[in-house]
Amino acid sequence: MIRRVILRSRNVLTPQGIRAASIHIRDGAIDRVAEFDGASDDVYDFGELTLMPGVVDSHVHVNEPGRTEWEGFETATHAAAAGGVTTIVDMPLNSIPATTSVSALEAKVHALHGKCRVDVALWGGAVPGNVDQLRPMLDAGARGFKCFLVDSGVPEFGCLDAAEVEAALNALRGTGAPLLVHAELPEHIHAPAGDARSYASYLASRPAQAEDDAIALVFALARKTGTHAHIVHLSSANGLEAIRLARKTGVPFTAETTPHYLYFDAEGVPDAATEFKCAPPIREHANREELWRGVEEGLFNAIVSDHSPCTPELKRMQEGDIARAWGGIASLQLSLSIVWTEAKRRKIAFEKIAALMTTGPATLAGLGHRKGKLAPGCDADIIAFDPNARFVVKTEHVQHRHKVTPYAGETLAGVVKATYVRGQKVWEDGRHLGNAIGEWIQR
Numbered sequence: 001m002i003r004r005v006i007l008r009s010r011n012v013l014t015p016q017g018i019r020a021a022s023i024h025i026r027d028g029a030i031d032r033v034a035e036f037d038g039a040s041d042d043v044y045d046f047g048e049l050t051l052m053p054g055v056v057d058s059h060v061h062v063n064e065p066g067r068t069e070w071e072g073f074e075t076a077t078h079a080a081a082a083g084g085v086t087t088i089v090d091m092p093l094n095s096i097p098a099t100t101s102v103s104a105l106e107a108k109v110h111a112l113h114g115k116c117r118v119d120v121a122l123w124g125g126a127v128p129g130n131v132d133q134l135r136p137m138l139d140a141g142a143r144g145f146k147c148f149l150v151d152s153g154v155p156e157f158g159c160l161d162a163a164e165v166e167a168a169l170n171a172l173r174g175t176g177a178p179l180l181v182h183a184e185l186p187e188h189i190h191a192p193a194g195d196a197r198s199y200a201s202y203l204a205s206r207p208a209q210a211e212d213d214a215i216a217l218v219f220a221l222a223r224k225t226g227t228h229a230h231i232v233h234l235s236s237a238n239g240l241e242a243i244r245l246a247r248k249t250g251v252p253f254t255a256e257t258t259p260h261y262l263y264f265d266a267e268g269v270p271d272a273a274t275e276f277k278c279a280p281p282i283r284e285h286a287n288r289e290e291l292w293r294g295v296e297e298g299l300f301n302a303i304v305s306d307h308s309p310c311t312p313e314l315k316r317m318q319e320g321d322i323a324r325a326w327g328g329i330a331s332l333q334l335s336l337s338i339v340w341t342e343a344k345r346r347k348i349a350f351e352k353i354a355a356l357m358t359t360g361p362a363t364l365a366g367l368g369h370r371k372g373k374l375a376p377g378c379d380a381d382i383i384a385f386d387p388n389a390r391f392v393v394k395t396e397h398v399q400h401r402h403k404v405t406p407y408a409g410e411t412l413a414g415v416v417k418a419t420y421v422r423g424q425k426v427w428e429d430g431r432h433l434g435n436a437i438g439e440w441i442q443r
Helices: 073-082 102-112 131-140 162-172 199-205 208-225 237-249 259-263 285-297 335-345 350-357 359-364
Strands: 004-014 017-026 029-034 043-045 050-053 055-060 085-090 119-122 145-148 179-182 229-231 253-257 382-392 411-421 424-428
Touching: 004 350, 004 382, 017 050, 017 350, 050 350, 055 073, 055 335, 055 350, 055 359, 073 085, 073 411, 073 424, 085 411, 102 119, 102 131, 131 162, 145 162, 162 179, 162 208, 208 229, 208 237, 208 253, 237 253, 237 285, 253 285, 253 359, 259 285, 259 335, 285 350, 335 350, 335 382, 335 411, 350 359
Parallel strands: 004 043, 004 050, 055 085, 085 119, 145 179, 179 229, 229 253
Antiparallel strands: 004 017, 017 029, 050 382, 382 411, 411 424
16 A cells, blocks of 8 residues: 655755755655645644754664673664664674674674664674675675774674775775774773773873874775775864865775764763763863864764663773773764754754764765655655754663663753654654564665
């Protein structure tokens, strides 16, 4: 049976800008974006709310199979739907097995089946000894590959040296698939000295130079091989110069940053507050301001959550042991509002932020033909967003498996009022609707 739905608003974020429009949906896809039609029984009128593409978060650690006590597809996609995220791309770690072979990819596909509120795509992993698995994994549905230049934090996902990164880039040449790189070099990293509860000690243990030198290395290898290399969760603003150079010279080299690097600064992180620990670390205020200048300059191609939860015990919150706590911040549900809060304060246009959280990550993951824009033929992944509303983050409203978040108590701008995945409403006014309709996006 053909399903037809029409959504309309005075503020629809189209590829041409925000305007009054009606979105005509047929069988889960956008049929056309038309003029603001008159009211009728089959039209859902959202008034002045902004209708925009669903957020595409291309950096999510779901941790299933193997570590569902950390998160899992059910809770992760519940949180995603609540935050207006209609597609996630899951990282190859910290699941067990890590997604570093075709069989491991198939195990993850099996694990997600029937659990997801939103659509899911998968990154593969590049680790020592699996370069011959990269192309078969692409054929099996991986969107690209993630690697580390430093210890990943889990034993089943080893890090690559420069020669192995080059080999992975050569293996991917001509495929269009990116190699995503956690860019820190181990020779500059050391154990935190002194008080294990001191954030300053942790920050000093992972200096900007570790990231800067890694970015320079990856840029050189992208230039040498001609294969797309992408820096994940860029925190050091010094790395922006490599992106500028790539734009000038045509080197296939891009970068993303995250909400926590754009919202917090090191000066504001209390000692013993392990919920703020991540790697690379949240850096100084001046660095954060430079990252925002990079956003305004258009240097990033995506802003994504790097949602990396764990159990409260691994966060060592009772001891306040930053040195030994798991490094990762959970923000999948809150990302759009976090980034919009800071962008609005800085008078940055909503359209710019939306593009970095929809079109940009969709394109990175090779999903731009289906996701990330309101255009004919694309999936009808749409959210109704109130950019003027404000709310206080309360842990009881957090949909992640665990409620540990550095954003607790923060007042954020922008509220997701409704979320549609392929034309079906899955979230409205604080409650989930319908069944787990999310699908694995293989192509």
